[in-house]
Amino acid sequence: MERIIFDTDSAVFNDDAAALAMLTRRPDAVETLGVTVVAGNYPVPQGAEHMLHLLELVGADTIPLYLGAHSPLVNSPAQAARQEARWGPVSFKGAFDASDTVAPPHGGRFATARPATGGAVPFIIETIDRYPNEITLVAVGPMTNIALALQQRPDLAPRVKRFVFMGGNVHVPGNVTPAAEFNIWFDPEAAHAVLATALPEVVMFGLDITNHAPLHRSRFDRMVAADTPLTRLMRHDMGPRFNADPAATYHIWDCITAAWLIDPAIVTRSEHLPVAVDTALGPTYGGTVAAAESDARTIEVMLDLDLERFFGLYEELLTS
Ligand code: RIB
Ligand code: CA
Numbered sequence: 001m002e003r004i005i006f007d008t009d010s011a012v013f014n015d016d017a018a019a020l021a022m023l024t025r026r027p028d029a030v031e032t033l034g035v036t037v038v039a040g041n042y043p044v045p046q047g048a049e050h051m052l053h054l055l056e057l058v059g060a061d062t063i064p065l066y067l068g069a070h071s072p073l074v075n076s077p078a079q080a081a082r083q084e085a086r087w088g089p090v091s092f093k094g095a096f097d098a099s100d101t102v103a104p105p106h107g108g109r110f111a112t113a114r115p116a117t118g119g120a121v122p123f124i125i126e127t128i129d130r131y132p133n134e135i136t137l138v139a140v141g142p143m144t145n146i147a148l149a150l151q152q153r154p155d156l157a158p159r160v161k162r163f164v165f166m167g168g169n170v171h172v173p174g175n176v177t178p179a180a181e182f183n184i185w186f187d188p189e190a191a192h193a194v195l196a197t198a199l200p201e202v203v204m205f206g207l208d209i210t211n212h213a214p215l216h217r218s219r220f221d222r223m224v225a226a227d228t229p230l231t232r233l234m235r236h237d238m239g240p241r242f243n244a245d246p247a248a249t250y251h252i253w254d255c256i257t258a259a260w261l262i263d264p265a266i267v268t269r270s271e272h273l274p275v276a277v278d279t280a281l282g283p284t285y286g287g288t289v290a291a292a293e294s295d296a297r298t299i300e301v302m303l304d305l306d307l308e309r310f311f312g313l314y315e316e317l318l319t320s
Helices: 016-025 044-057 077-087 120-130 144-152 154-159 182-186 188-195 217-224 229-244 253-262 307-319
Strands: 002-008 030-037 065-067 135-139 162-166 202-205 267-277 288-290 298-305
Touching (some): 016 253, 030 044, 030 120, 044 065, 120 135, 120 154, 144 154, 144 188, 182 188, 217 229, 229 307, 253 298
Parallel strands (some): 002 135, 030 065, 135 162, 162 202
Antiparallel strands (some): 267 288
16 A cells, blocks of 8 residues: 655646546555645646646545645746757746636636645655655656755655656657656756655656557547546546547656556566756756766666556546
């Protein structure tokens, strides 16, 4: 049984919300103690509404949700503009491009449950303190909340059971610049700080593994045919792109991390590598590099998966 904190930059459905939905379907395998929201895909207030809505939809609104860091440690819209002017486009800037207006979630109504008081960073600290060596920290967005918690309480790092994150790219190109993946690019300094702590075990689900599992229209069509509240949200969020281009595919990055927490046998290949984060503002800002000669810490980099096993679980959990 995994006991986790789910740290997320949120999505309407794909992929943070779908990952959380998967986890809530299997409380026998994963106990989600709390959801902590960080800026990334969306600004925190909007992201929190997506996740509160999702929790209500799956009947898991007793799981508390905490608001976290509204901006990265160093990166900012102004810095991103400077990066683009000098070194070329960043294809997705998430919350940096979003408005401050908070729109109601799908259905037009805000969820009844509201964010818990206290904030994400105190919640992370208190939870690790309360369950020493038992907590798996799961980060599927930028690592700002985790970095702030471990900066405040470095003594807690060795008392985390393990840290599992979606982000980075080792043997493949980035997805927002040729060098960088979004979660790490949004807050490279946080990722660098977290990887430098005394966390006993770190597991990386980067683009190396997530690129292998695109969602195609045939599976999407089969899933939304289930016509449940959850698949109606899936259709609302992901349908327009498939309607515009039936050959389109979706990356469902965070869902692979969620699936592995439930069924570790989905991963078929990994490597232990020293991974460093590039924090020098330049064309490779936010890239993750396997640096054999560096003093970077060694982490487990997930590389490939059993597609049938993964998609079987994904489909079953999201349509049941
Ligand atoms: O690069 C993919 C990651 O960035 C996913 O976690 C996605 O949800 C966004 O946060
Ligand atoms: Ca995410």
